[in-house]
Amino acid sequence: MVTQGKGIGMQDNQHIENAYDESQIQVLEGLEAVRRRPGMYIGSTDERGLHHLVYEIVDNAVDEALAGFCDHILVTLYPDGSVEVKDDGRGFPVGIHPKMGRPAVEVCLTILHAGGKFGGGGYKVSGGLHGVGASVVNALSSHLQVNVYQDGKIYQQEYERGQILYDLKVVGETERTGTTIRFWPDVKTNEDPEPGIFETGNFDFDVLRTRFREMAFLNKGIRIELNDLRVEPPKQKVYHYEGGIVSFVEYLNHHKTPLFKTPVYIEGIKDGTTCEIAMQWNDSYTENVFCFANNIHTPEGGTHLAGFRSALTRVVNDYGRKANILKPNDANLTGEDIREGLTGIVSVKLVEPQFEGQTKTKLGNSEVRAMVDSLVSDKLSVFFEENPSVARSVLDKCLSAARAREAARKARDLTRRKTALESGALPGKLADCSERDPSKCEIFLVEGDSAGGSAKTGRDRHFQAILPLRGKILNVEKTRMDKVLANNEIKAMITAFGGGFGNEFDPEKLRYHRIVCMTDADVDGSHIRILLLTFFYRHMPRLIEDGYVYIAQPPLYKVSRGKSVNYVYTDQELQALLATMGENAKPDVQRYKGLGEMSAQQLWDTTMNPETRSMYRVTLKDAISADEMFTLLMGDQVEPRKEFIQENAKLVHNLDI
16 A cells, blocks of 8 residues: 655655755746736736736826826727826836836836835835735736826837836937826736736726716816727727815715705815715615725725715714604614615725725725714714705605614515525425535526426436526515515515525525526516516625626527437527528428426436536626616616617517517
């Protein structure tokens, strides 16, 4: 018998092979560490990491704007896969660095943690925490060119995968100042002998414009322009908001009905930390407060959000008592009551931000909480005193929310499932599976009893559960919590999933790690699917964020010729298949308009069998855009939805009327 490992009796040659000494310590020179482990610096090498390169360079230009030296940033996407970022700031310093003995611009582009963000006085406030942005982009680009416009001259230098191609040189004269960086991401190709970094080099125009719109809102007065020269005619978007985050709140509420006309705006500065807050209540039932620290979105909140929430709850309750809207025997309003229908932006800019985690998703500076709390307490109290009608409308909404919360609490108690393993409280129409490991289990939400019957018969009972839904579920976008929890179909889903609901939702208690929307391939099926997604997004967003929600892809057509049967999923596939059969072979083509038209075996073969099926996983790229879309599609205002349908009708295929 041969055993592996080290211990008493190990032979000398084994000792040599397993030795760990100074000869095995690697030192990665220059930017080699970035190319070896790119995920440590940009998160991933997929589409997300690719876009991060652009953000890093644009962030440098925004830092110039925060310092008061830049007004205009121009981003251009070229057909050759390169991106150019041009700003009108001061330009990278071109003088010789006293310690490195090389031009400062070269040092910034070739050495990690070199920049004006480490206490040298270059920037008081910066979005770039680590000071690695420009050098990381250089390391992960197959080619990069920098032009600096300064002191009447144009300086230029180029690099290849982080290596200098030539010394910084003067290539012309100019009257402007600023920096232009054009880079070609290092994409994996079969032709290039170098291994490459990125899986794709395709920049998404919509992803970039969403980010730049957000940055323009957060930095009032700055102008960010995005041009896409890869298409004909070229696409262009320009973002410029003198109102800053007030305009941001108005934008987020533009498909909703605000309770008052102009958002509340609060600003203040203390010990070098600037805080801006804008907020406005609307008649919806969901909270949308987004937090930023040095222009970085912090979706997990942090000390700035905690300070805002504590002050908001205290001020609203204090005003309610003082104005006798809350009676002596009334309980205090909860933070959840007060934030119902609230849209807000909390933006802080500080000298030394402390983010929790590499992804910068939560702010940790303890002093920020006290600062934001104090600022909101003072300014919002004054606002309510000076605007009693606005304060009254806010309190009325909060009281209504409190009454609904109590009704919802009673309804929620009826939907709780004790544990993921107990089945006594399960809805009667659920056909559960026998497997008890959630990571192996999946539940199909099926439209109607007919399709539900086929799915129950055709499924693999070991790991597949079926929950038939009767008709269209409630549109939760227009419905308060107590009515949501009184809906039978929604109660059945909450109980079956086992993870709870709303603020009590716990993904650790989920019974299934694949929740599959399986609806008909027609207009009604699409409507039911969007109703389900709206419910998940508004009341169980972790389902989507953690990747538990899927959309089944049943076939559109069954094509039969003799004993040969093919299932196709799009019109394009159908035409391609028919083309291969020739003009003389006339197959029988059946268009499936509902899942109920398929036998149990057909449904298994085409849509449910893990070996042969195709499913889409629902992802959440951007919370702000998602919120806007759900409000537009499912909200109360008809006109914006009508405009959206008219603009996008030409993109619809397989429409059944």
